[in-house]
Amino acid sequence: MGGTEPAEARPEIDRRRLPPEERQQQIVDEAVRFFAEVGLDGKTRELARRLGVTQSLIFKYFETKQDLIEAVYGRVYLERISPDWPTLICDRSRPIGERMSIFYRDYGSRIFDHDWMRIFMFSGLAGAELNKRYLTHLSKTLLEPLLKEIRVAASSPSEPTLEDLWSLHGGIVYLGIRQHIYRMPTPEDPQHEIDRAIGRFLGSFDVEGP
Amino acid sequence: MGGTEPAEARPEIDRRRLPPEERQQQIVDEAVRFFAEVGLDGKTRELARRLGVTQSLIFKYFETKQDLIEAVYGRVYLERISPDWPTLICDRSRPIGERMSIFYRDYGSRIFDHDWMRIFMFSGLAGAELNKRYLTHLSKTLLEPLLKEIRVAASSPSEPTLEDLWSLHGGIVYLGIRQHIYRMPTPEDPQHEIDRAIGRFLGSFDVEGP
DNA sequence: CGCTTTAATGATCGATCGATGAACAAGATC
DNA sequence: GATCTTGTTCATCGATCGATCATTAAAGCG
Numbered sequence: 001m002g003g004t005e006p007a008e009a010r011p012e013i014d015r016r017r018l019p020p021e022e023r024q025q026q027i028v029d030e031a032v033r034f035f036a037e038v039g040l041d042g043k044t045r046e047l048a049r050r051l052g053v054t055q056s057l058i059f060k061y062f063e064t065k066q067d068l069i070e071a072v073y074g075r076v077y078l079e080r081i082s083p084d085w086p087t088l089i090c091d092r093s094r095p096i097g098e099r100m101s102i103f104y105r106d107y108g109s110r111i112f113d114h115d116w117m118r119i120f121m122f123s124g125l126a127g128a129e130l131n132k133r134y135l136t137h138l139s140k141t142l143l144e145p146l147l148k149e150i151r152v153a154a155s156s157p158s159e160p161t162l163e164d165l166w167s168l169h170g171g172i173v174y175l176g177i178r179q180h181i182y183r184m185p186t187p188e189d190p191q192h193e194i195d196r197a198i199g200r201f202l203g204s205f206d207v208e209g210p
Numbered sequence: 211m212g213g214t215e216p217a218e219a220r221p222e223i224d225r226r227r228l229p230p231e232e233r234q235q236q237i238v239d240e241a242v243r244f245f246a247e248v249g250l251d252g253k254t255r256e257l258a259r260r261l262g263v264t265q266s267l268i269f270k271y272f273e274t275k276q277d278l279i280e281a282v283y284g285r286v287y288l289e290r291i292s293p294d295w296p297t298l299i300c301d302r303s304r305p306i307g308e309r310m311s312i313f314y315r316d317y318g319s320r321i322f323d324h325d326w327m328r329i330f331m332f333s334g335l336a337g338a339e340l341n342k343r344y345l346t347h348l349s350k351t352l353l354e355p356l357l358k359e360i361r362v363a364a365s366s367p368s369e370p371t372l373e374d375l376w377s378l379h380g381g382i383v384y385l386g387i388r389q390h391i392y393r394m395p396t397p398e399d400p401q402h403e404i405d406r407a408i409g410r411f412l413g414s415f416d417v418e419g420p
Numbered sequence: 421c422g423c424t425t426t427a428a429t430g431a432t433c434g435a436t437c438g439a440t441g442a443a444c445a446a447g448a449t450c
Numbered sequence: 451g452a453t454c455t456t457g458t459t460c461a462t463c464g465a466t467c468g469a470t471c472a473t474t475a476a477a478g479c480g
Contacts, residue, residue: 017446017457039335041251044438054459059439118335124392125249125331131392163397166388167381167407174380177387182334182341187373197377200414227427227476254468264429269469 024061027051028071035072036115040122044068073130076119080110081137089145096153100146100198101210104172105191111173112190117180143169156206168201234271237261238281245282246325250332254278283340286329290320291347299355306363310356310408311420314382315401321383322400327390353379366416378411 018026027047034047044065048055062068085106089099111117124131143165151159172194179186187193199209228236237257244257254275258265272278298313321327334341353375361369382404389396397403409419 016459020457023457039249039251041249043436045436055438056440056460057458060457063439065438121331121335121391125328125335127393132394135388135392135394161406163403164406164410166384167403169381170384170387171377171379171381174376174384177380178345178376181331182345183337184342184345193373193377196371196374200374200410203414204410226429230427233427253466255466265468266430266470267428270427273469275468 020061023057027058027061027068028075031068031072032076032115032119035069035122036118040069040126072119073123073128076116077130077134080116080134081142082106082110085142086145089142089149092149092152095208096149097198097202097208097210099149100202101191101195103142103146104194104198108172108176108190108194112176112179114180117176121177121181139166150202150205150207153207154205158205160201160205164201168197171197230271233267237268237271237278238285241278241282242286242325242329245279245332246328250279250336282329283333283338286326287340287344290326290344291352292316292320295352296355299352299359302359302362305418306359307408307412307418307420309359310412311401311405313352313356314404314408318382318386318400318404322386322389324390327386331387331391349376360412360415360417363417364415366414368415370411370415374411378407381407 030051031047034050035042038046044058045055048058051058058068062071085103088103091099111120120131120134139162143162147160147162147165150165154160175186175190175193178184195210202209240261241257244260245252248256254268255265258268261268268278272281295313295316299309301309321330330341330344349372353372357370357372357375360375364370385396385400385403388394405420412419
């Protein structure tokens with residue numbers, strides 16, 4: 001076998017002298033994967049090794065390591081919440097069960113992500129303010145409107161509370177925690193489990209599920 | 211005011227030359243609090259400072275930092291699962307709703323703990339094998355028997371699955387995550403929220419809740 | 421007290437950390 | 451191809467890490 005030239009077989013990026021924006025983006029991309037794997041205490045020399053560049057180059061694009069971490073936060077938090085969700089949640093032309101199913105399917109497709117899940121947990125443990133802001137924003141713009149819609153749809157005398165919704169939410173998020181933080185086996189079809197949880201939740205308030 | 215001697219006012223331990231077992235235990239105790247706060251990358255010098263001893267003393271009792279971390283694991287995982295729970299779960303003289311309420315009340319009182327919650331998360335992110343063993347043990351000895359009991363009590367044609375139970379469990383655990391990992395405000399009376407979640411869960415299988 | 425034991429300290433090692441600045445070289449322009 | 455710009459490397463700094471070991475001094479005992 002053989003005959004092909006083994007030279008330059010590395011599929012890695014060995015090109016040098018990239019445009020600054022491109023290089024900066026490349027560093028952040030790799031930093032997301034790197035910090036997600038080893039934590040925010042990961043060493044810049046190891047990150048540079050993965051990038052195939054020298055450690056000092058990183059500090060040409062980010063003054064301090066903390067600046068790089070902030071850039072990682074910005075990248076990873078971006079596009080994690082869709083602007084379409086408030087509209088979807090309040091679309092009363094569709095049954096609430098369907099709305100919740102679609103919402104949590106989209107939500108799950110965005111947050112059941114290895115890098116996001118772990119960096120969110122690392123930054124939460126580190127006391128980053130972004131976590132609190134994210135969760136507060138989630139509660140105000142998504143859970144509270146969702147609660148209102150469920151109450152409107154509910155004919156039951158007992159109404160759900162925001163904490164009830166947090167409980168449902170936690171049960172769903174826990175799927176991602178089991179998978180990406182604890183690395184435990186999880187269901188092949190999480191949407192099925194999510195729909196069952198939504199169904200149980202709505203059913204207990206006499207609302208039809210998805 | 212005054213008149214009292216300010217000398218030796220330090221309530222801290224400044225006594226030297228403790229019995230080895232006592233000193234070792236003291237180090238582990240403080241290490242639990244310390245690592246829970248700053249993570250497993252916490253520095254031994256900072257830990258020694260909190261203990262009021264020199265850094266080198268720590269290495270008289272633990273050959274390596276990893277040994278100390280293992281001791282912290284052992285301490286913090288100890289007594290976290292009660293041997294009484296399997297008996298309680300299978301005690302059919304009591305309604306299943308009551309059994310679940312009592313179980314999760316006891317369970318919550320043990321795991322809704324700042325140090326446990328954070329060290330469990332830190333070690334999970336670090337890939338410690340103890341997390342997987344803990345969760346597997348939890349599933350085998352508690353959730354699976356609980357599932358069996360619910361199925362026995364359920365008269366509904368649709369039976370709960372183990373994943374359904376994980377969803378309930380996750381919703382409950384998420385209370386502790388919100389409190390101790392994300393440091394967000396949580397309900398004053400978590401037991402009330404837990405009982406509501408149990409009630410919704412059992413209700414969806416036509417079983418009376420707590 | 422004088423002696424022994426050993427818990428605890430103080431000094432320090434080699435490795436590694438984040439960060440800096442001079443030297444180098446790839447690529448564009450003429 | 452000579453020149454200039456600037457992305458990248460190389461060498462290195464001071465600080466700090468986990469870990470080691472000789473020294474010190476507190477407690478137990480005759």
